[in-house]
Structure formats: structure tokens, C-alpha cells
Amino acid sequence: AQKVTQAQTEISVVEKEDVTLDCVYETRDTTYYLFWYKQPPSGELVFLIRRNSFDEQNEISGRYSWNFQKSTSSFNFTITASQVVDSAVYFCALTTAGGTSYGKLTFGQGTILTVHP
Amino acid sequence: EAQVTQNPRYLITVTGKKLTVTCSQNMNHEYMSWYRQDPGLGLRQIYYSMNVEVTDKGDVPEGYKVSRKEKRNFPLILESPSPNQTSLYFCASSGRGTQYFGPGTRLTVL
Numbered sequence: 001a002q003k004v005t006q007a008q009t010e011i012s013v014v015e016k017e018d019v020t021l022d023c024v025y026e027t028r029d030t031t032y033y034l035f036w037y038k039q040p041p042s043g044e045l046v047f048l049i050r051r052n053s054f055d056e057q058n059e060i061s062g063r064y065s066w067n068f069q070k071s072t073s074s075f076n077f078t079i080t081a082s083q084v085v086d087s088a089v090y091f092c093a094l095t096t097a098g099g100t101s102y103g104k105l106t107f108g109q110g111t112i113l114t115v116h117p
Numbered sequence: 118e119a120q121v122t123q124n125p126r127y128l129i130t131v132t133g134k135k136l137t138v139t140c141s142q143n144m145n146h147e148y149m150s151w152y153r154q155d156p157g158l159g160l161r162q163i164y165y166s167m168n169v170e171v172t173d174k175g176d177v178p179e180g181y182k183v184s185r186k187e188k189r190n191f192p193l194i195l196e197s198p199s200p201n202q203t204s205l206y207f208c209a210s211s212g213r214g215t216q217y218f219g220p221g222t223r224l225t226v227l
Binding site for chain 1: 165207215220
């Protein structure tokens with residue numbers, strides 16, 4: 001069985017602070033994919049990043065960066081210099097490459113991020 | 118523009134009145150799926166389809182039907198909706214692993 005845990009239910013920061021959202025996952029598959037999605041107040045789910053299990057390179061995209069560590073089964077997401085527009089619910093998700101779980105995303109419970117001006 | 122569309126975006130209906138939520142993608146993706154999002158329960162998969170005429174149950178399929186007669190469309194059918202199906206529904210499509218989501222359909226069953 002697969003599981004994704006986002007231990008932080010809610011985080012509140014002041015604009016320009018850096019914030020890290022934690023994600024820990026469990027899977028027995030050796031090939032899997034990890035994702036982060038953003039759900040702004042308008043409700044849609046916006047794809048942010050995908051990471052393959054065989055690629056542990058960290059990634060930076062503007063103010064966003066992701067730290068993938070297989071040794072600790074973690075895929076953390078950092079927003080640098082947060083802005084009010086970053087306020088949203090952020091979901092970490094996992095899917096595997098084959099078998100009966102192919103394609104199904106297992107989501108964490110989400111972290112509500114509020115950035116105050 | 119590559120996208121997944123859903124209609125309607127909002128729907129209020131009554132118990133037992135059959136309804137269909139349409140989903141269409143223009144990315145030629147083989148894999149499509151439906152999820153529902155509920156407070157405290159998160160996002161759960163209802164049904165998925167790996168290609169035309171190939172569908173299978175997800176985690177919470179009871180009370181739902183799907184069909185995949187064309188690659189681009191994957192409608193979700195509620196034959197006899199009940200109040201416990203009040204939820205936010207998302208359609209998603211995937212080509213090479215990354216799932217892209219539609220804008221969501223907020224359904225209320227009275």
C-alpha cells in the first residue's frame with residue numbers, strides 16, 4: 001500500500017518569509033513518481049512538479065525549490081520569499097509506474113499555507 | 118491550449134435525478150481518471166481508464182459509472198445521486214505520468 005503524509009496541517013507566515021512544506025511517502029515499488037500540486041482558493045489543482053524515483057536531483061524554479069531524499073522517503077517543498085499569492089493548499093502525491101496502482105495518485109492530506117501581508 | 122475541461126462547473130440537484138459530468142481532454146492522453154475531494158478525507162480516486170473501452174474501479178466507485186468510448190472524453194455518471202455524493206469532483210488525464218486536472222465540478226445533492 002502507498003501512503004503520503006503531510007504532517008503540517010496549516011502553516012501561517014508573513015510575506016517574504018521562507019517556508020518549507022514537508023512530505024513523507026511510503027511505497028514498496030522501486031519505480032514511482034512524486035508530485036506537488038497547488039490548490040488556490042479558486043479550487044483548481046495546479047501541477048507544480050514531478051520527480052522520478054531514480055532522479056534525486058533537487059530542483060529550483062524561481063522562488064520554488066524541491067528537496068527529494070530517498071534515504072528518508074521525503075520530498076519537501078520550499079517557497080523562498082513567500083508572497084500573498086502563494087496562499088493555497090499544497091498537496092504532495094505519489095504514483096507508481098506499473099501494476100494495479102498504475103496511474104492512481106495517492107495524495108497527502110494537504111497543507112494549508114497562509115501568507116499574511 | 119492543452120487542457121482538461123469539465124462541465125458543469127457547479128450543479129445543485131435532488132436525490133435520485135440522474136446526472137452526467139462531462140470531461141474532455143485535448144492532449145491525446147490515454148489515461149484518464151475521476152477523483153472526489155471531501156473535507157477530512159482528501160482526494161480519492163473514483164474510476165480510471167487506461168484507454169478507450171478500458172475502465173476500472175478506483176477506491177470509491179460505489180454509486181458511479183463511467184464510459185470511455187472516445188479517447189478524449191470520460192464522462193462520470195451518477196444514476197441515482199444521493200446526498201453523500203455531494204463533493205468536489207476532478208477529472209484528470211495523463212500522458213507520460215503527470216496528471217493534469219480539470220477545473221473541478223462542485224456538486225450538491227439535496
